[in-house]
Amino acid sequence: MADRLMLLDTASLYFRAFYGVPDTIKRDDGTPVNAVRGLLDMIARLTTEFEATHLIACWDDNWRPTWRVALVPSYKAQRVAKAVKNGPDVEEVPEGLVAQIPLIRHVLEVAGVAIVGAEDHEADDVIGTYAARANSAVDVVTGDRDLFQLVDDEHEVRVIYTARGMKNLELVTDEVIVAKYKVLPSQYVDYATLRGDASDGLPGVAGIGEKTAATLLAEYGTLESIRDAAQDADSGLSASVRSKIAAAGDYLDVAPTVVTVVPDLDLASPAEVGAGLAPVGGDARDELERLSKDWNLGGSVTRLLAAFDSYA
Structure with missing residues (x-):
């Protein structure tokens, strides 16, 4: 199988999971886990269907970078829940999702998924840098049009667009952008x-x-x-x-x-961050199965493990 790097716009996906999976799915203590389940199911399906060999969950270390706000003060201003002096603004996020983000990150780490962010930059910039540096085909998974700027048939960079839901994924190539927007x-x-x-x-x-x-x-x-x-x-x-x-x-x-997404951040290579997909074994597998039971993650962990097992 030829190498194919999959780059996840992670926040875009867990927001979509939160709104796409019923919030009645909860842990015994009432904590919702719909976003966790939904994201794991997305990853299991996407990696399998699009034959990814490497996977990076790109993270918003700052969803509203100070340097972008300095240039255009209105940038994402309508999403600010609380301005923080000398620190990143707090994004308005549903309470039920806020409670799940630490668990999302923990489950991905235990599953061996590489998570990469960059100080005062968005996940988009991490994605842009890895796409620019890639020596293989690249699939960018996002629900945001901003990343259409990365599409490049010549260099095998395409977007798997999730805005219409996982049942209606759109594979965005040069031809799609020209047809839809009349621009390159x-x-x-x-x-x-x-x-x-x-x-x-x-x-x-x-x-x-x-x-x-x-x-x-x-x-x-x-x-x-x-x-x-x-x-x-x-x-x-x-x-x-x-x-x-x-x-x-x-x-x-x-x-x-x-x-413009930043194409030249100082990031560790996919190999250095452990982006290669592989089965989850040993203590990590035991921990995922424990988390599945303790947090009512059900078949989502099972499906993720099965997807990763196929890389043996």
Whole structure:
């Protein structure tokens, strides 16, 4: 089997698991375990179906990095539950999910899944760095469109998109992005910058939506070229669009840096973090089975163990 590295946008997946699996699934003491179960089932299915040989659970060491907020203060501001002085802001997370995150991390560690984060960076940046450095095919598993910028058929990087649920997974390639958005993956950062993204607190350029952004990029190629044309009355760009681009100048100076995932973090290699998939044995297997019983994780642990056993 040829090597295939699977990179999980872990928070995206456990949020999806939390909302996709009934919260009536609980431990005896009433602690919900639906997100834990759902995530383990996702991993068992994904690694098997897409024939991953290596797996990294990429982690948000800071879901709202200070350097991104310094550039665009509204970045993810609507998700802040509590601002912390001299520390990372606390994200608004359902109470029932907060209680499960430490267990999610512990179960993944016991199962031998590599977990990697980076100080003051998001999981997206960890994913971007591993995708850029990979010497094999890469599958990025996420429900966020931000990571479409990484899609690259030539280098065998694709996205397994979970936004429509695990029953409707979408395999995103160059062709899919061109068909859906009318831009190339290499233009996706400029496209996202222009149209904005309310879910991330990115305002975009007022008056320029998805269709106009795609049309402009089809004609001019890059945001930089669009901005150059906006400063030239003879460029052929309409006065209305030139005015809108000019008015958004301060935002356009910084937004591409915010939108672009970091490709060059100083991270240990997949081999160094133990990303290779293998059966869980010995004390670790005993501990997983104990956790399964104590935390009512049921068949989810069984299915994960069976999936990993196939790598013997």
